[in-house]
Amino acid sequence: MSKTDLNHSNKKTINTQDRRKFLQKSVLAAMATVLGADIVHASSMPEGYIPLALPADFDPMKGKSKGMIVRNEKPWNVEPTPDLLNDAVTPFASIFIRNNGLIPEDVDVNDWTLTIGGESVTQEKTYTLEELKKKFKSYSYQLTLECGGNGRAGFYPPASGNQWEEGAVYCSEWTGVRLKDVLADVGIKSDAVYIGYYGKDKHLNGDPTKVVISRGAPIAKAMQDETLLAWKLNGEDIPLQHGYPLRMVCGGWPASVSGKWLHKLVVRNQVHDGPKMMGDAYRVPKYPVAPGQEVPEEDMKIIESMPVKSLITYPKSGAMFDKSKTLHVQGQAWAGEQEVREMQVTIDFGATWQKCSLKKPANRLAWQQWSIDLNFPQAGYYEIWAKATDDQGISQPMVMPGWNPKGYLNNACHRIAVKVS
Amino acid sequence: MNNSAKNKSTRPKKETLQLFNVLIKSTIGILVLVVLLVGLVLAIVFQPEISALQSADATEAGESVASQEEPLDQLVDGKDVATGLIAGEGLELVKASCTACHSSALILQNRFTREGWHSKIVWMQETQGLWDLGDNESKILDYLAEHYAPEEAHGRRAPLSNIDWYELKD
Numbered sequence: 001m002s003k004t005d006l007n008h009s010n011k012k013t014i015n016t017q018d019r020r021k022f023l024q025k026s027v028l029a030a031m032a033t034v035l036g037a038d039i040v041h042a043s044s045m046p047e048g049y050i051p052l053a054l055p056a057d058f059d060p061m062k063g064k065s066k067g068m069i070v071r072n073e074k075p076w077n078v079e080p081t082p083d084l085l086n087d088a089v090t091p092f093a094s095i096f097i098r099n100n101g102l103i104p105e106d107v108d109v110n111d112w113t114l115t116i117g118g119e120s121v122t123q124e125k126t127y128t129l130e131e132l133k134k135k136f137k138s139y140s141y142q143l144t145l146e147c148g149g150n151g152r153a154g155f156y157p158p159a160s161g162n163q164w165e166e167g168a169v170y171c172s173e174w175t176g177v178r179l180k181d182v183l184a185d186v187g188i189k190s191d192a193v194y195i196g197y198y199g200k201d202k203h204l205n206g207d208p209t210k211v212v213i214s215r216g217a218p219i220a221k222a223m224q225d226e227t228l229l230a231w232k233l234n235g236e237d238i239p240l241q242h243g244y245p246l247r248m249v250c251g252g253w254p255a256s257v258s259g260k261w262l263h264k265l266v267v268r269n270q271v272h273d274g275p276k277m278m279g280d281a282y283r284v285p286k287y288p289v290a291p292g293q294e295v296p297e298e299d300m301k302i303i304e305s306m307p308v309k310s311l312i313t314y315p316k317s318g319a320m321f322d323k324s325k326t327l328h329v330q331g332q333a334w335a336g337e338q339e340v341r342e343m344q345v346t347i348d349f350g351a352t353w354q355k356c357s358l359k360k361p362a363n364r365l366a367w368q369q370w371s372i373d374l375n376f377p378q379a380g381y382y383e384i385w386a387k388a389t390d391d392q393g394i395s396q397p398m399v400m401p402g403w404n405p406k407g408y409l410n411n412a413c414h415r416i417a418v419k420v421s
Numbered sequence: 422m423n424n425s426a427k428n429k430s431t432r433p434k435k436e437t438l439q440l441f442n443v444l445i446k447s448t449i450g451i452l453v454l455v456v457l458l459v460g461l462v463l464a465i466v467f468q469p470e471i472s473a474l475q476s477a478d479a480t481e482a483g484e485s486v487a488s489q490e491e492p493l494d495q496l497v498d499g500k501d502v503a504t505g506l507i508a509g510e511g512l513e514l515v516k517a518s519c520t521a522c523h524s525s526a527l528i529l530q531n532r533f534t535r536e537g538w539h540s541k542i543v544w545m546q547e548t549q550g551l552w553d554l555g556d557n558e559s560k561i562l563d564y565l566a567e568h569y570a571p572e573e574a575h576g577r578r579a580p581l582s583n584i585d586w587y588e589l590k591d
Contacts, residue, residue: 154578317581319589327589383581399577417584 079167083316101212118266120192143251151410159407176230196272197259214274251365305336317416511564535566
């Protein structure tokens with residue numbers, strides 16, 4: 001807009017300049033807030049100059065589907081609508097973005113190293129990316145990553161945080177080396193109980209020494225075949241907002257366990273205590289609580305495997321069609337560490353259930369495709385509800401699952417509305 | 422009652438004229454008041470059906486009025502003790518207009534928008550003998566809409582909303 005305005009009239013030029021000044025001031029004010037200090041000489045900065053500390057060049061929405069819902073721009077938190085997750089392997093365009101801090105923009109892939117240390121390594125060791133790729137055998141897995149807070153919007157009393165609806169989940173193909181192979185090369189002590197990651201993301205408050213998020217997993221999870229140190233997503237370099245150039249990927253667990261921009265791993269002789277491991281972050285009560293109940297910190301436990309869940313990815317909610325039509329319905333189902341054993345849908349609010357056809361997962365921890373053809377007895381408004389059952393016999397609840405203070409683990413049945421005429 | 426206002430507004434030039442006017446108007450005003458009062462007393466005495474709604478239970482009416490004298494306006498935890506209604510502007514009007522006929526529970530257990538409450542009033546006027554509430558109607562609706570509005574849906578699953586309807590084409 002500003003370019004054409006500038007060419008058109010003086011008045012508009014002035015307006016544009018005013019706007020630029022205003023924008024520059026706003027940006028500087030925002031920066032000052034972030035940095036926790038006034039920017040000296042801000043008034044003498046050249047017009048249009050944007051300090052390097054700001055993520056001015058990188059647009060995390062570039063290449064993303066139009067239907068993505070931006071929950072937050074600072075930090076970036078974006079989710080697709082369920083119909084965008086219809087592919088067996090989620091394309092980059094539909095992958096949700098969840099950040100606790102700022103996306104690092106100063107990634108130098110040539111200088112990138114991974115250091116593995118901590119109390120429980122026999123010796124600290126550092127690898128370059130090239131060394132990782134050459135020294136160890138690489139594997140590819142389709143891995144389901146779901147935000148622990150996916151579905152938070154459904155809880156009442158409302159839980160604070162990004163009000164995710166259904167879309168903070170995906171299953172893409174990751175390529176990298178097995179963490180267990182690397183840990184074997186490093187050498188870990190018998191007292192190792194947990195691993196923790198450190199990434200290069202930057203804290204919202206601008207303090208470069210402050211760690212944004214440093215979570216992890218028990219050593220048993222780290223030793224699984226599918227736990228990768230990955231550099232490729234769907235066969236290409238991992239996009240920056242998803243962890244370029246290196247990410248630890250732990251399928252089936254809250255996606256926050258899969259550390260982005262990975263440059264350090266620690267092998268701990270205790271449960272990792274990095275930021276977002278403690279307090280009520282990614283934790284739920286050890287026992288069922290009443291909605292709104294206060295829960296002491298010591299009564300909260302770390303979320304591990306995500307619960308059984310499914311999505312209706314076709315058709316998109318709101319479909320209107322003729323009664324003569326047989327409606328093909330399809331979606332995804334997953335169950336954390338488990339496999340989904342059965343998939344059912346109802347068009348009468350659970351009075352009767354119809355069994356869907358269900359595919360096996362491409363590999364352990366990958367989501368599974370399901371489908372069913374539905375006919376409707378008469379014209380009217382219907383809701384299609386989908387319910388998955390895992391191999392332990394545990395199903396999705398139709399109502400909201402137990403309330404928890406931070407609104408995690410909402411695996412209530414997904415549903416869509418359709419109208420038959 | 423409004424002599425001072427009249428004085429200000431008329432502002433006659435001669436004092437005698439002013440005095441004359443005041444006397445005439447005061448006399449007329451007093452006469453009107455007396456006629457109204459006598460009429461009201463006569464009406465209540467000879468035509469009790471005018472106040473049929475209040476005296477539906479004529480024998481109990483006196484008792485309840487008497488017993489309400491004591492806790493009248495008594496508020497505990499922001500609620501009127503006699504009715505359980507939330508304290509607020511319009512409470513006395515609501516008590517006078519609504520709980521004269523029915524219990525406050527009819528209000529307490531319901532949640533409507535202003536339009537919803539209005540339709541209840543219309544229904545009561547059309548079928549239940551509720552009188553014209555005049556200027557009080559809007560004050561009563563203000564009170565009901567403020568204190569007994571629908572609460573945010575927070576069942577175990579809220580109804581689907583913002584459905585973007587579209588023709589499904591294969």
